[in-house]
Amino acid sequence: MKRLWFRIASAFFILILLLTVILWFILAALLKNAYTDVTRDHLIENAQMVTQLISASESYDEREQLQELIKNFEQPIQMRFTVVDTEGVVLADSENDPEKMNNHFDRPEIQDVLQQNETFGESIRHSTTQDFNMMYVALPLVSEGETVGAVRSSLSLGIIDDAMDQLRFSLSIALGLMFLMAAIATTMLARSITRPIDTIMNVTSRLRRKDYSSRVSTEAKGEIGDLSQSINALAASLQSQMKEIEENEQQLTSIISNMVSGVMLVNQDGKVTLMNASMEKFLSQHKDNLIGQPYEKVGERFALSPHIHAVFETNEKVHEEVHSYYPHERIMDAHLAPYYGQGWQQCGVIIVLHDITEIRRLEKMRSDFVANVSHELKTPVTSVRGFSETLMSGEVTDEETTQQFLKIIHDESQRLDRLIRDLLNLSKIEKQEMPLNLEPLNLTALAHEVSVTLQGAIEEKKTRLALPDPSRDVYLEGDEDRLRQIILNLVGNGINYTAEGGAVKLSLKEDTNNVRLIIEDDGIGIPEESLPRIFERFYRVDRARSRHSGGTGLGLAIVKHLIESHHGEIEVESREGEGTTFIVTLPKKQEDS
Template identity: 90%
Template sequence: MKRLWFRIASAFFILILILIIVLWFFLAALLKNAYTDMTRDHLVENAQMVTQLIVASDSYGEREQLQELIQNFEQPIQMRFTVVDTEGEVLADSENDPEEMNNHFDRPEIQNVLQQEEEFGESIRYSTTQDFNMMYVALPLVSQGEIVGAVRTSLSLEVIDDAMNRLWFSLSLALGLMFVIAAIASTMLARSITRPIDSIMDVTSRLRRNDYSSRVNTEPKGEIGDLSRSINALAASLQRQMKEIEENEQQLTSIISNMVSGVMLINQDGTVALMNSAMERFLSQHKDNIIGQPYEKVGERFALSPHIRTVFESNEKVHEEVHSYYPQERIMDAHLAPYYGQGWQQRGVIIVLHDITDIRRLEKMRSDFVANVSHELKTPVTSVRGFSETLMSGEVTDEETTQQFLKIIHDESQRLDRLIKDLLNLSKIEKKEMPLNLETINMTALVHEVSVTLQGVIEEKKTRLLLPDPSKDLHLQGDEDRLRQIILNLVGNGINYTAEGGTVKVSLKENVDKVRLIIQDDGIGIPEESLPRIFERFYRVDRARSRHSGGTGLGLAIVKHLIESHHGRIEVESREGEGTTFTVTLPKKQEDE
């Protein structure tokens, strides 16, 4: 640890040195290429200018005139110009006497132009006449569409070499200064890192000796600061560890105790080690009488013993549906699985029981609903089909019989239409696809309006209908059409299931925030065992009687859903042969949803 700062500083030092060297060579090469490209472009531009002047002055054929023209460019441009013919013989040169110059046909830049007919030729080489490196660029000299020679421009690279030398010196100085600064910074950084690390190592050593009161007192920044705070948090966490374990055990106990599903744990010796309150309720025994008992004794209630034995022997999960008939019938979905200790060694069996009695009951209700729908649809469809086929066969010639058959077909089709409409309305209500159009309703006036609608049925059955006092207004917030449907259905049922000359009484009561609608009749009543099911779809106490009354078996189910959509409730009291009382409780004001 004492030399950790040196290793960190050395690593930074080497990395920075490598980066600086790479950066040095990269910048040097980049700038040298930039200088070279700029020089080449300059030579090409001047060569193009000279070529155009030679062609424009038509001095190519006159060597003296051409030499005089070329020498004019020596001082202002400070660039060498050379003109050669197609054989490489020098015709003019801005710095030397062309008579004393060698043939230039073997020069690469000249050959590229004269032989390969390229756009321009380029070459960089040492010049024996100038005694330093030169860059040469040659362009073809074209007269009347034919190449008659070449114009070569050249420039000393001594300027570029001098610039590069100055660049290398500047780069060396700047990068060297950067290197020194980086080396000092890396040393300081390494020391700032290792100093708190020494303190952290001391604290961890004390923690290893169970001294949980030790803390890192320095406050460094960055990741080391995070590490210091983590070490301090670790020390505090270790102090709280035993307390948290106890709290976690208490939480686990609370969770298991409040689970709806029953949970039981069987030890590897076959005795009950743990169970929750739900399991106590399922077994109808207190856990004090069960914990410590062998599983054979406990498993008698739901016949779990064979399944527990299977898990112990096969070390595999078991999923079964089990039944209990005492003190009441229960259907349980049982999940049994082994649980393991360290090294995946089996330590016992976990049993979880889910009460699915209500689920099975709902499944039966769903099955009954499908059967009832099929039965209700089959009867009118069969009647319509049978009587229509009879009429179509032509066997019925009597007009009275024909009208009777047609009336039956009409009545059955109306019944089928009512059934389908009720099913659709019930489905929409349940899916909340029929939103309430809330307004303030006078329930007293609405009850009297509904009684007018039922006047024909009332007179037919000679029923006495008692209504609330019309002078006493009673208001609530609701959907008028839905409330009308509730009243119409309940009052209509009271009339239908009351013998001729019977009485149906409708009354309204209110308190601070609720309104009660009470429909009471002295009709045939409902058997006690049927009361819990009268709001189920298609449930009928007497199918023949209900069908004769024209009902579809869905009225009370629709009423129940309409009342619940108004956040109300419906209750029923009845004695067979004595009459029935429906009580609808509705809030005066609907809550915003």
């Protein structure tokens, strides 16, 4: 495109050159014809003059007198005059001796006059006597009404050739100057046309390279100006559309990237073309290792391949629940559907996976919770109802047995009261309806106060309880009642699940920001498979022993929520038959109460 001006200029150069050459030949021919016509007329005029002189002098019959008359025209004018009779014999000549000259009857111009009776005869030929081309014009010589001979005038064409050469040179100079000026004008015109076109082409090239900010800057008018405005309007429209597409693409990418559901796209060739971060997490592989792979390889983990194949075959949506057991169990709600391109042509399959593992776990927990609450309530209610009905029947008359039944009813009612109270407290804690009353606390002193509350259980089981050094104060910010309940539950569990004569140790450790409360016992321990579930409501490792100990199965669940309300964490380490260690980490300062 950068040489378009050169091609345009070259085309005009060639056209102008052809026109100039043609014009040169035409003008040269016209000038030569014009010059020849002028020369012919001049020869005729002079021949007529000589004819009139001969007629006036009546010297036709006197050859010597005629020769002298004709000889007088040798120098004044550059013409040659020859007089012949009707037989072609030369009677007189202005340049040569007529006696030595050949008969001229065969000359074309002489024959035209003497034989053809033309008013004049004309001929151009090479003169043997003069040795160059000559133009001859002959007129009849008339005496008393009869043709008695002919007068011929001739002129060398060398004069015409010299004049024509001069004219051709001048004409060449003039036409050359015209061609040069036309070439310069053509070049300027081509450049003026192609310069805005070059600008337009540069802009379109930048648009092709996705530089949509480029615009045509030209002052061209007419069609070029209209084209420039159209290109600028097109560029502005493209820039607006591409900006909108990029924004939509960024929004779509952000949405897909931040979706908790896994998204994967399989093209018509069965290759994976798109995958978000959640899908990478579900498949436990980076997308760089999966993009471009066949869906049979990628979908084998959740057994998705048959479902993808079914969508390709039936072109219908599929909704299934799929499972994976490595590295741990996952339950996925899988939605598969075809996606379409232009003309509603199927382009592949889109797969969306929702992780419902936690939902299923919570559903199971809820089901277990309902079953446990029903079971926990059923046992004391059954006992109270049974013993009360026995007493009401009047069948028991023994005072000692009556008191025993009443004590059972009383104990079971207290158990019901504790169960209901724990459920209500747990519900309030979860709903954050029990705000913390924060104040600076000495955790060492609080641990010693709790030990006094548990003194009866300690003495009953002859448990050795080790407490922190009372002289070493450990302070933090917290709710005294809630922290007391945490220590009471954890230490109480340690005593309850430790064999008679066992040991429970409560220790405190602190750093710059946190305090660690550690409760260790050498009791029965917790099986490894039960560790993840001990903080669930009503979950018991040993149901018979837990119920016998008077627990409701909600203590550790309450402890966990109370610790979390203090922005803390609880960990457990245990080996069955060797003991259990609870580690509670609490911040010294409650920044967000």
